[in-house]
Amino acid sequence: xxxxxxxxxDSIDIAFYHTRLSYNRRKITNQIMLIFTGILTSLAxxxxxxxxxxxxxxxxxxxSLDFFTQMPKPLGMEGGxxxxxxxxxxxxxxxxxxxxxxxxxxxxxxxxxxSNTILGxxxxxxxxxxxxVPSIIVGLFVYALVVKNQGxxxxxxxxxxxxxxxxxxxxxxxxxxxxLTPRTLREGSLALGAPEWKTTLSxxxxxxxxxxxxxxxxxxxxxxxxTAPLLFTALGNENYEIGKIISSGVANRQGLLxxxxxxxxxxxxxxxxxxxxxxxxxxxxxxxxxxAAALVLMILILVLNIATRxxxxxxxxxxxxx
Amino acid sequence: xxMFLDTFLLDFxxxxxHHNFPSLIDxxxxxxxxxxxxxxxSFLVPASQIDSFTPSPQDTKYKAxxxxxxxxxxxxxxxxxxxxxxxxNKITAIIGPSGCGKSTLLxxxxxxxxxxxxxxxxxxxxxxxxxxxxxxxxIVGVRRRVGMVFQRPNPFPKSIYxxxxxGPRLYGMRRRALLDEIVERSLQQAALWDxxxxxxxxxxxxxxGGQQQRLCIARALAVQPEMxxxxxxxxxxxxxxxLKIEELMQSLKSEYTIVIVTHNMQQAARVSDYxxxxxxxxxxxxxxxxxxxxxxxxxxxxxxNKQTEDYVTGRFG
Amino acid sequence: MPxxxxxxxxxxxxxxxxxxxSIVEQAVRGAVEALKLRDLDSxxxxxxxxxxxxxxxxxxxxxxxxxxxxQQPMARDLRMLAAILEVNTELERIGDYAKGICKINLxxxxxxxxxxxxxxxxxxxxxxxxxxxxxxxxxxxDADTARTIPNEDDQVDELYNRVYNDLLKMMFTNxxxxxxxxxxxxxxxxxxxxxxxxxxICERTVFLAxxxxxxxxxxxxxxx
Numbered sequence: 001x002x003x004x005x006x007x008x009x010d011s012i013d014i015a016f017y018h019t020r021l022s023y024n025r026r027k028i029t030n031q032i033m034l035i036f037t038g039i040l041t042s043l044a045x046x047x048x049x050x051x052x053x054x055x056x057x058x059x060x061x062x063x064s065l066d067f068f069t070q071m072p073k074p075l076g077m078e079g080g081x082x083x084x085x086x087x088x089x090x091x092x093x094x095x096x097x098x099x100x101x102x103x104x105x106x107x108x109x110x111x112x113x114x115s116n117t118i119l120g121x122x123x124x125x126x127x128x129x130x131x132x133v134p135s136i137i138v139g140l141f142v143y144a145l146v147v148k149n150q151g152x153x154x155x156x157x158x159x160x161x162x163x164x165x166x167x168x169x170x171x172x173x174x175x176x177x178x179x180l181t182p183r184t185l186r187e188g189s190l191a192l193g194a195p196e197w198k199t200t201l202s203x204x205x206x207x208x209x210x211x212x213x214x215x216x217x218x219x220x221x222x223x224x225x226x227t228a229p230l231l232f233t234a235l236g237n238e239n240y241e242i243g244k245i246i247s248s249g250v251a252n253r254q255g256l257l258x259x260x261x262x263x264x265x266x267x268x269x270x271x272x273x274x275x276x277x278x279x280x281x282x283x284x285x286x287x288x289x290x291x292a293a294a295l296v297l298m299i300l301i302l303v304l305n306i307a308t309r310x311x312x313x314x315x316x317x318x319x320x321x322x
Numbered sequence: 323x324x325m326f327l328d329t330f331l332l333d334f335x336x337x338x339x340h341h342n343f344p345s346l347i348d349x350x351x352x353x354x355x356x357x358x359x360x361x362x363x364s365f366l367v368p369a370s371q372i373d374s375f376t377p378s379p380q381d382t383k384y385k386a387x388x389x390x391x392x393x394x395x396x397x398x399x400x401x402x403x404x405x406x407x408x409x410x411n412k413i414t415a416i417i418g419p420s421g422c423g424k425s426t427l428l429x430x431x432x433x434x435x436x437x438x439x440x441x442x443x444x445x446x447x448x449x450x451x452x453x454x455x456x457x458x459x460x461i462v463g464v465r466r467r468v469g470m471v472f473q474r475p476n477p478f479p480k481s482i483y484x485x486x487x488x489g490p491r492l493y494g495m496r497r498r499a500l501l502d503e504i505v506e507r508s509l510q511q512a513a514l515w516d517x518x519x520x521x522x523x524x525x526x527x528x529x530x531g532g533q534q535q536r537l538c539i540a541r542a543l544a545v546q547p548e549m550x551x552x553x554x555x556x557x558x559x560x561x562x563x564x565l566k567i568e569e570l571m572q573s574l575k576s577e578y579t580i581v582i583v584t585h586n587m588q589q590a591a592r593v594s595d596y597x598x599x600x601x602x603x604x605x606x607x608x609x610x611x612x613x614x615x616x617x618x619x620x621x622x623x624x625x626x627n628k629q630t631e632d633y634v635t636g637r638f639g
Numbered sequence: 640m641p642x643x644x645x646x647x648x649x650x651x652x653x654x655x656x657x658x659x660x661s662i663v664e665q666a667v668r669g670a671v672e673a674l675k676l677r678d679l680d681s682x683x684x685x686x687x688x689x690x691x692x693x694x695x696x697x698x699x700x701x702x703x704x705x706x707x708x709x710q711q712p713m714a715r716d717l718r719m720l721a722a723i724l725e726v727n728t729e730l731e732r733i734g735d736y737a738k739g740i741c742k743i744n745l746x747x748x749x750x751x752x753x754x755x756x757x758x759x760x761x762x763x764x765x766x767x768x769x770x771x772x773x774x775x776x777x778x779x780x781d782a783d784t785a786r787t788i789p790n791e792d793d794q795v796d797e798l799y800n801r802v803y804n805d806l807l808k809m810m811f812t813n814x815x816x817x818x819x820x821x822x823x824x825x826x827x828x829x830x831x832x833x834x835x836x837x838x839x840i841c842e843r844t845v846f847l848a849x850x851x852x853x854x855x856x857x858x859x860x861x862x863x
Contacts, residue, residue, distance in 0.1 A: 184476040188538065191434060191470035192489040192545060193462040202488075207479045319479050319525040565642065572644055591709035592644070622708040623701075 052298070059295030062288040068296070072238050075283060082293050084240045088155070088268040089300065091242070092234060093224045095159025095264070100167045101216060108174035109200060115179075123171065131168035138164050139229035147233060153267040158234030165226060166219030173215025177208035210312050217308045221301050227272040235267040236277060271297040385410040385549055385579040386431060391445035393426060395438065399609045400426050403445070406598055406615050408549070413571055413580045415594035415618065417587055419638065422600045423610025424583045428551050431581065432468035433461050450548070466493065469542030473554040475534030477526035477541075482509075482518050485526040485537055489545035504544050511577075512540035513570050532563025536570065543578075550574070552582040556589065568593045587634060590618070597621040599630045645710045649719065652702055653778050656723055656730075659695045660774040663730050664767050666692065666737035667833065671763040674744045674826060675756045682744040685737060692734035699727045718850060719780075722843040726777060729836045729843075733770065736829040743822045753809060753816045753823065762798045762830040765791065769837045777844045785844035788837065789855040795834040802827040 066081050073080030111123040138161050146157040181204050189199040205212070230236075242263060249259035271293050278290035386408040393401040401423045408414050416424045429435045430447060433454060446453045454464045466489075478485050486505045487495075495501060505522065509515040514536040518529070526537050535555060542550055552571075556564040571580055571593050584590050590597055598615040602608045614621060614630040625631045632638050666685055673681040703724050706712065712720055769788050776784040806820045842855050 182474070182476065184472045184474055185478065187434065187437075187470075187472060188476040188478065188541075189488070190437065191432065191465055191472075192492060192541070193465040194488075194492050195462070198492070203478050209479075319527050569643055588711050592711070618709060619705040623705055 055291065055294050055298060058288075058291035059293075062292040063295060067289075067292055071241060075286075078285075080289075082271065082274055082289070082296065084238060085269045085271045085274040085293065086296065086300070087242050088234070088237070088240055088273075089224050089270040089297070091155055091263065091268060092158045092162055092230070092270050093220050095155065096162030096166055096223045097216065097220050099159055099163035100170060100219070104167050104170035105174055105205075105212070108171045109178060111171065112175045112178040113200075124175070127168035127171045130164070131172070134228075135161075135165055135226055136228040136231070139232040142229065143232035152265075153233060153235035154265050155234055155268040156264040158230050158268060158270070159264070161229035161233045162223040162226060165229060166216075166223045169219040169222065170212075170215050173218070174208070174212045177211030177215065178204055180211065181207045210315065213308065213312065217304065221304060224270075224301060224304075225272055225297065227270075227276050230270055230273050234270060234273065236269045236273050237267040238269065240266060240268050271300070383410040384408065385450065387446075387448040388427075388431075389446040389448065391427075391430065391447060392443065393423075393430060393435065394442040394444075396440045399607065401430075402603065402609045402611050404600075404610075404612045406612060408579060408581060409596060410579050411575055411577075412595040413575055413582060413593055414596045414598065415590035416581065416583045416598045416600060417585075417590045417633075418600035418610075418613075419602075419633070420585070421608065422602050424600050425553055426610065427600070428553055428581060428583045429470075431549070431551055432465050432470055434465075434470065436461060466545050467547055468549045468551060469545065469547035470551045471535070471538050471542055471553065471555045474558050475531055475538050477529070477534050477537050479525065479527060481523045482526045482529075482537060483522040485541050486544045489541060493545065508540040508544040509537075511543050511574065512536045513566065513573070514540055530563070532559050532566055535559060535563070535567060539567075539570065539574075543574075547578065549579040549581065552580065554584055554586075555582065557585060564589070591622045594618045599625075599627070599633060601629060601633075642710075645706070645712070645716070648702075648706055648710070649712075649716070652699065652706065652720075652723060655695070655699050655702065656727060657774065657778060659692065659699060659727065659730050660770070662692055662695065663734045663737065664770060666734055667740075667763060667767055667830075670737040670740040670744070671756075671760055671826075671830075674740055674752075675760055677744070677747075677752070679745060679748075682741040686741040686745065689734055689738040692731060696727055696731040696734075700724060703727070715847070718847050722777070722847045725843050726774075726840050729839050733833050733836050736833050739829050740826050743826050747819060747822055750819060753806070753820045756823075758798050758802045758805075759823070759827055759830065762795055762802070762827060762834075765795050765798070766830050766833040766837065769795075769834060770840070773837045773840045773844070777840055777847070780844065780848045782845045782848035785841040785848075786855065788841050792834045792838055795831060799827050799831040 066079060068081055068086065069083055070079065070081030071083055107123050107127075111120045114120040115124070142157050142161040142164070146160055147153055150157070185203055185207055186199055189203045190196070194203075245262050246259060249262060254262075275290050275293040275297065278286040278293065281287070384407040388404055388406050388408070391401060391404045392399065404427060416427060418424050426435065430443070431449075431454075435441055435443075443455055447455060449464070449467060453459070478488060480488070483505055486508050487501045490501060490504050495504070506515060506519075509518060514533060517533060518524075518537075526534065529537060535558075539550075539555075556567045559567065568589065571582070574580060582590070582594065595618055596616065597618045599613045599621065600610050601613050603611045614625060614627040616626065620626075621630060622634055625634060629638075666688060669681060669685050672678070673685065703720050707717075707720055769791055773785065773788050775781075776788070803824060806824050810817045810820050838855050842853060845855070846852050
């Protein structure tokens with residue numbers, strides 16, 4: 001008996017000896033892999049850092065407060081800003097969001113709860129295809145649909161084009177978020193006798209709000225950076241100034257609807273559009289303005305992103321009481 | 323030592339201090355005592371408890387009666403011919419191995435199974451004598467009368483106050499003063515008031531697991547149901563929180579009828595007055611059947627059915 | 640308070656045990672009194688009343704088992720229930736002694752006692768006093784008191800020896816009274832055993848409080 005256990009102990013010792021040897025080897029392998037993944041991660045981040053720093057470097061030289069608050073000046077004159085494009089970007093993005101969000105949410109709810117019905121499958125397939133459609137084609141489509149019929153380019157047409165572009169993003173993220181909310185949460189509400197629509201509205205959507213808002217913002221951020229669909233729809237307009245439209249509207253005692261109509265019926269510029277046009281011009285002044293516009297666009301999206309992140313974090317901590 | 327016991331001890335001494343004879347018990351039962359000798363003393367099944375199981379109609383009320391109830395998911399039969407009466411103001415536990423249809427039966431009691439597509443039922447479930455599966459019955463009404471608490475605490479992502487007020491608001495209650503009162507009463511009934519009264523407008527999700535579950539119980543109580551279904555209410559909780567839920571169930575008994583499904587046999591033994599044991603009839607078709615239903619003391623000390631005995635003694639299989 | 644249900648039911652069980660103790664005490668006291676006064680009617684009633692004691696014992700046993708099965712007591716609670724089962728049995732046996740004394744009374748019938756009872760009621764008083772305090776200590780889980788009570792058993796044994804010797808002497812001088820005197824020795828023996836059972840109850844009390852199983856009457860050799 002003792003003999004047996006002694007030999008067992010020996011074999012265990014030997015096993016541990018080998019383990020100790022291979023432990024060093026594993027440790028070295030682990031470190032090599034760690035360094036390797038670290039290098040690859042830095043490589044992946046490099047373009048991002050490069051782009052941002054280059055834009056900041058080139059655009060920062062021209063950037064000033066005037067650039068945000070002034071309308072463009074005629075060629076050959078010093079100074080001038082891109083106020084028209086900032087206003088246009090905001091108008092187009094908000095318009096796109098207002099048009100896209102309500103139907104996107106409804107479609108997402110339908111697809112989440114009736115995922116096995118024909119319509120549910122169609123929604124999912126349709127949004128997948130739509131998100132793959134090149135944005136220039138969306139622009140052409142809206143041109144044919146709206147601009148041709150209206151007879152002129154307009155902010156409205158641009159908004160519609162952007163709405164089509166962000167629609168699939170919002171549908172898919174919302175659907176995923178609704179599916180991620182625990183089933184028991186819905187059951188808790190249904191067990192109290194709440195009808196399904198009430199449950200969805202006041203429990204599911206509230207629980208999924210963080211994800212849905214994130215999805216919407218991703219869509220809006222993408223929309224605000226789009227150029228191609230706006231070429232045939234919003235066109236661009238260096239004389240667009242909301243302040244003037246509103247003040248002249250108020251002076252002429254026009255109603256709110258009429259003012260809104262005037263805002264939406266004109267062609268409008270946006271930051272990416274301006275950037276694109278300025279960059280093609282042979283004047284160094286315009287080239288620098290183009291860089292500055294790129295920086296403004298980046299700042300706009302960054303501010304939007306950070307603001308929502310803060311809002312989401314506040315909401316989360318409120319919900320979790322920390 | 324307990325106050326009650328102290329006084330009794332005192333009484334006990336007083337009664338024994340005087341040596342008068344005859345004494346505490348009346349021995350003048352000579353004739354009947356002879357008969358008593360022949361009376362068989364039933365071991366382990368107290369006659370008193372069996373009596374309470376088949377009570378005279380005026381003694382005990384049935385809150386709900388399941389009559390020959392069968393349930394199908396498409397072609398699969400999940401429950402077959404289940405009949406049992408659920409006693410008012412008692413705790414009824416449903417135990418049995420996984421997949422025997424306990425939860426399905428529980429969810430049939432407030433028609434939560436209606437959410438599952440392709441469902442078909444036979445038989446009846448009477449709530450206070452009315453068949454809840456009769457055509458034209460309002461499901462909302464059924465669910466209001468029969469509340470439910472789930473396995474995992476599922477507070478809504480709202481404040482504690484709004485969680486409780488959710489149900490009453492559904493039924494059109496808007497007056498702030500009344501809602502305040504309902505919230506306080508429900509939380510007090512759920513033994514949570516003292517812990518949360520200063521943070522009613524904090525999120526319900528910030529509470530601990532046990533508190534969340536009591537919040538869910540309070541939420542169910544807020545619409546003043548008659549019966550509360552609990553689907554393994556403590557399986558996600560630690561032992562202390564579990565104990566609190568169990569004590570809470572005891573205190574709710576006087577006002578509500580409680581039906582609990584639990585995997586934890588000891589829990590069923592501890593908390594319930596009646597126990598139903600369910601099993602699948604055979605491994606091929608996996609249809610759930612009711613094997614034994616009786617007073618908990620009987621099911622756990624002297625079950626009438628061999629399968630029940632095997633299950634409660636852990637020799638199942 | 641945690642485990643309210645269990646605590647409540649345990650208290651009820653203790654209460655039931657005290658009631659059983661009280662009934663048994665009264666039965667023993669009554670049986671000895673009836674023997675002393677040659678009250679055959681009372682003896683008959685107490686004899687029949689043993690059935691009540693037995694039923695009470697079964698009831699307590701059942702409730703105890705139900706409590707174990709449904710409430711899963713542990714540690715001290717478990718010892719308490721195990722000890723209640725034990726004490727329950729001891730009390731029922733003491734009840735049987737009362738029944739035995741009544742039976743002796745009935746078998747004596749109309750015949751007079753061989754001598755007036757003096758020491759036997761004293762034994763009963765001593766034994767019952769021990770029983771009463773032992774039950775109190777048991778319910779309170781008072782191990783210290785429980786350790787002292789068995790010492791008093793010596794007095795009971797002393798009395799028993801005296802009764803035994805007295806009656807033996809009488810039997811030698813007058814063989815005619817042997818059957819009747821023998822009955823009285825049985826009665827005394829029953830009471831002597833009663834005190835031994837009280838010792839057992841005290842041992843259970845120590846077990847309940849400390850978890851140790853000890854013999855409390857090992858100090859001196861027992862007569863017979």
